[in-house]
Amino acid sequence: MSLFFKCILGVALLAVFVEGHDKVVVCYYGTWATYRSGDGKFSVSDINASLCTHLIYTFVGIKDDGTVVSLDPYLDLPDNYGLGTFKKFNELKQQNARLKTILAVGGWNEGSAKYSTMAASATLRKTFITTARDMVLTYGFDGLDLDWEYPNQRDSTHGADDVNNFSLLLKELREEFDKYGLLISVAVAALETSASLSYDIPTMAKCQDSNDSLLFSMPVTGKTAMLKLERAQRAVLKVAMAKPFRYPTTQLYAECCPPEKLVMGVPFYGRTFTLTDANVNGVAAPASGVGLAGQYTATNGFIGYNEFCNKLKTETWDVRYDSVAQVPYAVQGKNWVTYDDPSSLVKKVEYAVNLGVAGVMVWSIETDDFHGRCGEDFALLRAINTALA
Template identity: 60%
Template sequence: MDKYDILILLLLGISANHVVFSEKILVCYYGTWATYRNGLGKFDVDDINTDLCTHLVYTFVGINNEGTVISLDPWLDLGENYGRDNFRKFNALKLNNPKLKTILAVGGWNEGSAKYSVMAANPIFRQNFIRSALKMVLDHGFDGLDIDWEYPNRRDSVHGQADVNNFSQLIVELKEALNEYGLLLTAAVASVEEMASLSYDIPVISQYLDIISIMAYDMYGSWDAVTGHNSPLHKGEGDDGVARETLYTVDMALKYWLRQGCPPEKLVLGMPLYGRTFTLVNPNINSVRAPASGPGLAGPYTATNGFIGYNELCIRFQSESWNIRNDNLAKVPYAVRDRNWVSFDNKESLIKKVEYALSLNIAGAMVWSIETDDLHGLCGDGDFSLLRAINDALDRNIDVSTENVPSSTTIPSSSSTPATSTTISSSPSTTTSTILSSTSPIIPSSTPFTTSSTTPTTPSTTPSTPSTTPSTTLSTTASYSTTTIKVPETFVCRSEGFAPDPESCTSFYICVRNVNGILVPRKFQCPDNLFWDQKNLHCNYKELVDCIV
C-alpha cells in the first residue's frame, strides 16, 4: 500500500482518533531486566514512583517467526508457574495514580529487524501480530502498544526498502484494531535524518501514531573512532569541519521530524538517563573528538562496556577524582579520568533539552530508562533526581505524597473492559463498523477474548514459515475496501467476543460493552466472499469452513 492508498483511507474516515494531551507528557521506559540486577541496581515494578511519569512503558515483548507476539520472559511477565506476574503488578500501578497510562512495548534492539521485516511483509503474519498484540494488551490491562522495531530497512532487515511501506501498512492496520478499544498506538523511532530517512514514511505514520518518541541518544558511542556526545543538544566543541551527514544533534533531529510533517503535538523528545564510555588512545588528548580505542568502563549493575547508568556514574563522581567538563556549545557535560572518557546527561543538560523542546511546542519528553536514574538518592539530590528535574522543566505539578501500590494489589481481570479503553457509545440498532479487507484470507480479529492455539488456517499453497524472500503466493501490498453495515435489532449479544452471523456465512459480530456497560453488537463483513471461521476467529476460504445457514 502506498501513501495514496492511505490518503484514500483518511478521506474515508478510517484515520486515527486525534489524541490531544491536556498537559506536557513524560513517557518513561522501564527495562524489566533490572529485576535481575544486583545490590542497589536492582529495580522492581514495585519500586516505580507512579507520580513521575504520565506514560509508563513496559519493555519488551517479542514475536515468533510467524509474527505472533510472545512474552520473552514468561516467568517475569506472567503469574503462571509461580512467576513474578509483572504484567499485573505494572498495571496495578494505575490504582495509585489513576491518570497514569501503561503501554506495552514490542521489539527492542535485541530483537533485531529480521523477524519484523518478514512479519510486516506478509499479510497473514501481520494479522497474527495484530490479533496477538491486542489480546496481550487487553488481557493484562495495558492502555496501549508501543512499536519499537529497530529498524525498518536497516540492520538485518530481510526486505530492505520494502520495509518502509510495510511498516506504514502495519501501523495503519494496528491503529484500526486498537481504535476499537480506545487504545494508544505509540512508537520509538530513529531520530537523526541519516537513519530516519531510511526507515519511515513520516507523513504517513504520523497520521496514525498517537505518540512518536524520537530516540535522540546513542548519537556517538564506542563504535566510533573518536569520543563524542551521547546526546548533544547542539553542534559542539570540535565539530567544526565535520561533514553534515555525520553530525548528529538533538536540535537537528527534532527539526528534521517536524520538517517532514510530524505534528508537534505528537512528537516527544527521547533523552538518556545513562552515559556512553570510551577508552582514550592518549590520556593527554581528552577533549571531544579525541582518538578512542574502544568501549570504556562498565557500571557494576548494567555491566556493559561502553555504557553506564547515571546511578552508577554519579557514585563514581563522589568516590573518585574525575575532571567534569561542560561543552558550552553542545550544552552537555562529559567527564575524564585517566584513559576513561564518559559522555552523560545531568539535571542541567536535561533541563536545557526540555526547555528547547518546549520552545518548539512539542508534546513532551521521553526517557530511556527509569531504572538508571539515581534510584535511591545516593548522589545528594534525592531519589529520581533526573526525573524530578525533567518534571520541573515540563512544569508538571507532581504529587509524591502517596506510596506505591503493593504488589499484591488486584486489578480487574481480562474479562472486564476498563473504562479507558471503551470507545463505543452508539445504540445497537445504529452501530456501524468499518473494516479493512486485504488480499490475505485473514483480517484483523481485534479481540482480547480468545485465540486459536494453532497457526491460522491458510491454503496449502501458503508457506507456513517466513522465507528470506517475498512469498509468491501472498501479496505484500494489501488492497483495501470499506464496508459499513447496519446491525439488525434482532441480533442479541450473549457474551463479549465474536459471534457468527446466524443469517450469513460471510459476516460476523463482535460484541463489546459500551460506556454504559451494555453489550453492543458490531457487524463485520468478510472480504472477497470469504467465510467467517468461528473456530479460528478469522475470515477464511469457504472450503475450510463448516457453515450452514
C-alpha cells in the same frame, strides 16, 4: 548519549498530567533491571508512578508465525510461580489514576527478520495485531509500542518492500486498536540516512487524518546532546573521536510532527570512551574505543547515571563542562565520560518547552538515581518535572 523525539497525534487524548504541569512525561522501563544485584536492582515496586504520565514496559517479542509472546514468562506472567510483573506494572495506575501504561514489542535484540516476514503477509499481520491486542487487553495495558528496528535494515527478509509493508501494518493496527480506544506508539529511526531507508514519511503523516492515538518515537544514538535542532550540526557516531553529538534535525518528520505534538527524549545514562592519550582529554580528543562499563549495567561504553554519580562520589574525577553542548563530562586518566545531570536536563527541557513541544520522554528510569544515593531520589525525573512546571 541517546536522544528521542516522540510525535503525539492528539495531545488531548494523551496528556494525562502529573502534578504541577500539563506536559507529557513518557518513561521507558527496562525490565531486565529486575535481575541486577545490589543498588542496581530495580523492580516494578521501585517505580514512582507520580513522576510519569506514560510508562512503557520493555519488551515482548514475536514468534515466526507473528504471534506476540512474552520473552521472559517467569518475569512477566504469574504462571508456574512467575513474578507476574505485567499485572504489577499495571497496578501502578492505582497510585496514579491518570497514568497510561504501554507494552513495547520488539527492541534491538529481536532484530528485523521476524518483523519483516510478518509485515509482508496479510495472515501474519492479522495474527500479530490480534495477539498484540489480546495481550494488551488481558493484562490491562493502555496501548502498544511497536519497536521494529528497523524496516529494510539489518537482517530484513524483504528489503525495500518493508517500507510499504510497515505502513500497511500501522494502518491495520490502528484500525483494530481504534475499536478499543488503545494507544499506539512507534519507535522509528531518527537519522535521515536511516529513516529514508525504512519509512514512507508522507504516508505515515496521514496518521493525522484519523484518530488521535498514535505516537512516533525517534531515538538517536550518540554521545552528548546539543541544544540545537539544525541539520548542519547532525553528526554520526565515530568511536575514534570523543566528541559531543548534536541534536538531529526534525525536518524529516516535520510534516507528521509539528512541535506541539513532539515529545523530546533524554538519556539517563552516559557514554564512556578510552582516550588514545591521557594528556589529550578535552572535547573531541581522540579515543581508541569504548570505555568502562557500569557496575550494574555491565556494558562497555555505557554507564547509568546512578552508577556514574556514585563513581563521582567515591573516586577522583576531573569534572568539566562543555559550554557548547551545555553538558558535563568527566576525565580520569584515559577514561572519558559524557553524561547528563539534573542541571543539564533542566536546560534541555526549558529549551524544548520554548520550542512548544508537548513534553519529555526518558530512556530509562532504572538508571536514574532511584535510591537517592547521590542526593534526592529520582533526581533526573524530578528535575524534568520541575523544569516542565
